[in-house]
Amino acid sequence: MSSVLETPPATMHNVAPIAETRELTDGFHLVIDALKLNGIETIYGLPGIPITDLTRMAQAEGLRVISFRHEQNAGNAAAIAGFLTGKPGICLTVSAPGFLNGLTALANATTNCFPMILISGSSEREIVDLQQGDYEEMDQLAIAKPLCKAAFRVLHAEDIGVGIARAIRAAVSGRPGGVYLDLPAKLFAQTMDAQAGRKSLIKVVDPAPRQIPAPDTVQRALDLLKGAKRPLILLGKGAAYARADEAIRTLVEKTGIPYLPMSMAKGLLPDTHPQSAAATRSYALAEADVVLLIGARLNWLLSHGKGKTWGKPKQFVQIDISAQEMDSNVAIAAPIVGDIGSCVASLLDQVGDNFPQPPKEWLDAVNEKKNTNLQKMAATLAKNPSPMNFHSALRVLRDIVKANPDINVVNEGANTLDYARAIIDMYQPRKRFDSGTWGVMGIGMGFAIGAAVTSGKQVLAIEGDSAFGFSGMELETICRYELPVCTIIFNNNGVYRGTDVNPTGGKDVAPTVFVKDARYDKMIEAFGGIGYNVTTPDELEKAVKEAIASGKPTLINAVIDEAAGTESGRLTNLNPQSAAMKK
Numbered sequence: 001m002s003s004v005l006e007t008p009p010a011t012m013h014n015v016a017p018i019a020e021t022r023e024l025t026d027g028f029h030l031v032i033d034a035l036k037l038n039g040i041e042t043i044y045g046l047p048g049i050p051i052t053d054l055t056r057m058a059q060a061e062g063l064r065v066i067s068f069r070h071e072q073n074a075g076n077a078a079a080i081a082g083f084l085t086g087k088p089g090i091c092l093t094v095s096a097p098g099f100l101n102g103l104t105a106l107a108n109a110t111t112n113c114f115p116m117i118l119i120s121g122s123s124e125r126e127i128v129d130l131q132q133g134d135y136e137e138m139d140q141l142a143i144a145k146p147l148c149k150a151a152f153r154v155l156h157a158e159d160i161g162v163g164i165a166r167a168i169r170a171a172v173s174g175r176p177g178g179v180y181l182d183l184p185a186k187l188f189a190q191t192m193d194a195q196a197g198r199k200s201l202i203k204v205v206d207p208a209p210r211q212i213p214a215p216d217t218v219q220r221a222l223d224l225l226k227g228a229k230r231p232l233i234l235l236g237k238g239a240a241y242a243r244a245d246e247a248i249r250t251l252v253e254k255t256g257i258p259y260l261p262m263s264m265a266k267g268l269l270p271d272t273h274p275q276s277a278a279a280t281r282s283y284a285l286a287e288a289d290v291v292l293l294i295g296a297r298l299n300w301l302l303s304h305g306k307g308k309t310w311g312k313p314k315q316f317v318q319i320d321i322s323a324q325e326m327d328s329n330v331a332i333a334a335p336i337v338g339d340i341g342s343c344v345a346s347l348l349d350q351v352g353d354n355f356p357q358p359p360k361e362w363l364d365a366v367n368e369k370k371n372t373n374l375q376k377m378a379a380t381l382a383k384n385p386s387p388m389n390f391h392s393a394l395r396v397l398r399d400i401v402k403a404n405p406d407i408n409v410v411n412e413g414a415n416t417l418d419y420a421r422a423i424i425d426m427y428q429p430r431k432r433f434d435s436g437t438w439g440v441m442g443i444g445m446g447f448a449i450g451a452a453v454t455s456g457k458q459v460l461a462i463e464g465d466s467a468f469g470f471s472g473m474e475l476e477t478i479c480r481y482e483l484p485v486c487t488i489i490f491n492n493n494g495v496y497r498g499t500d501v502n503p504t505g506g507k508d509v510a511p512t513v514f515v516k517d518a519r520y521d522k523m524i525e526a527f528g529g530i531g532y533n534v535t536t537p538d539e540l541e542k543a544v545k546e547a548i549a550s551g552k553p554t555l556i557n558a559v560i561d562e563a564a565g566t567e568s569g570r571l572t573n574l575n576p577q578s579a580a581m582k583k
């Protein structure tokens with residue numbers, strides 16, 4: 001929208017000024033118009049100097065503005081909205097400290113390949129560059145650059161259209177990621193002719209163009225897969241992001257190859273699918289001879305493609321939009337570079353209905369191990385220890401997700417993350433959001449808000465008590481916007497567990513221990529939400545069912561055994577050991 005401003009008469013001495021009116025627009029409106037023109041509907045942010053009016057005007061112009069209590073959570077909400085929609089999620093912050101708070105989320109989005117744009121107001125350029133000590137002085141562009149895919153600054157109102165178009169393209173084309181857009185305070189009030197302003201805006205055409213793979217790369221991959229004795233498919237969150245759900249399912253089913261989902265690819269095919277090898281992950285990774293990676297990197301989460309985890313020698317086929325990803329850890333025998341939709345479609349063109357099925361011995365061996373593990377898990381889950389432990393509580397949540405397969409699951413913690421990932425089956429794509437590539441704590445409430453706002457559907461945020469602490473104040477945001485988020489705190493009184501003691505016998509508790517028997521449920525009541533305190537699986541089930549039926553902001557303090565939980569969950573091996581302590 002532009003506003004009609006009356007241009008003042010040339011001098012005050014004009015006897016009979018001609019009422020010359022000219023339609024003007026300004027930096028505020030151009031930013032809003034450019035975002036709207038490109039289909040952006042929501043801004044996640046936190047108002048303050050110099051972007052307070054921008055948030056007000058954005059709301060007035062019909063954008064949804066979700067206002068947070070800390071920029072990191074706004075950034076995480078924007079990032080997950082980007083993952084869910086394929087459009088860049090927008091996070092808006094104030095300068096310096098606000099920018100830095102948002103920057104962690106921007107870096108995390110980049111690391112996870114989520115499209116997101118962090119827009120931060122910044123202080124007076126002339127003063128910042130001469131380091132003369134401005135309010136919130138900081139060279140934000142320089143700081144952001146190494147932590148994101150691209151960074152831009154706009155100094156003139158007529159360049160806003162280009163700046164936003166470049167930011168959108170950079171965020172979503174090729175490998176998606178985080179983009180920083182620096183908007184100095186002075187830009188917002190700059191005026192220009194409204195018609196020229198409109199013309200300066202760019203509606204980005206085909207922001208994430210398809211990238212068709214070369215036919216010979218597809219053929220090379222198929223030859224390798226056809227000759228495999230123990231093939232395996234690995235689906236990563238890139239596969240979920242690509243929205244090629246049907247094609248991926250068809251590829252898996254027509255080739256008959258067992259598959260493993262990475263955590264955020266769970267549900268791309270239902271976890272109960274007969275070809276899922278998730279319950280025998282270690283065996284499948286170690287024994288496979290040819291592995292097809294679809295949108296998954298061979299990073300630490302996959303032991304860099306080598307070592308004990310990968311056991312027998314193997315050859316990799318990798319589908320990725322980033323050519324640079326190939327050979328990043330081990331040799332990729334058959335790289336297919338392109339977008340997953342196009343790559344999988346090209347493979348399918350040749351797979352047909354008579355693709356040689358994997359040898360029966362391989363499928364039988366995978367199924368046998370899988371069934372043994374499923375039975376073991378069923379026996380563990382059937383137990384009802386008192387106090388409740390991770391397994392008995394997660395059994396309840398597993399059944400609830402099964403009955404409500406379109407529920408969004410946010411999950412972070414150490415043990416809470418590891419157990420929930422294995423126990424809770426997912427049935428639909430892009431319904432599970434977790435600590436991701438960095439194994440980061442603090443995504444919880446941001447992701448929950450982003451998922452609730454974007455989907456309009458119920459969210460279950462399954463949180464370790466420690467993980468929740470990083471973003472807990474956003475309970476107020478959840479209540480303010482009346483979002484259907486049910487947060488479940490697995491409360492075992494500390495980081496990993498609550499049983500550590502101070503070895504000196506001093507008054508301070510051990511570094512991993514929290515206030516005993518904390519009542520997190522009381523926190524949400526302060527903001528008008530509904531709190532539950534539960535100590536048994538039955539109570540938990542009743543509370544979650546009530547919470548979902550109400551669709552209201554709810555928090556369940558699920559008290560579990562404080563001795564339950566291992567150091568760093570399944571990542572114990574990443575803890576450096578002190579040689580001195582071992583003596």
Ligand code: FYN
Pocket residue numbers: 263278279280281282283300301302373374377413414417418421422423435436438439440441568569570571
């Ligand atoms: C999995 N498993 C199951 C099932 N699903 N058994 C029975 N039934 C079901 N449904 C088995 C699976 O075969 C594995 O056993 C084990 O459970 C664990 O499976 P998971 O979770 O898939 O795999 P794993 O080896 O734990 O880890 C892979 C990973 C993942 C590294 C990709 O752990 C991950 O995403 N980790 C991130 C952790 C993180 O970020 N933490 C933050 C910590 S914060 P085996 O086959 O016997 O191995 C600071 O401390």
Ligand code: ADP
Pocket residue numbers: 111112113175176235236237238239241242262263264265294295296297298299301319320321322325338339340341436437
């Ligand atoms: P996970 O953690 O689930 O293993 P990663 O984040 O490591 O997944 O890997 C995702 C990969 O998917 C990245 O290498 C990224 O380049 C790739 N990717 C993302 N979107 C697409 C797409 N549309 N087409 C092809 N590759 C994609």
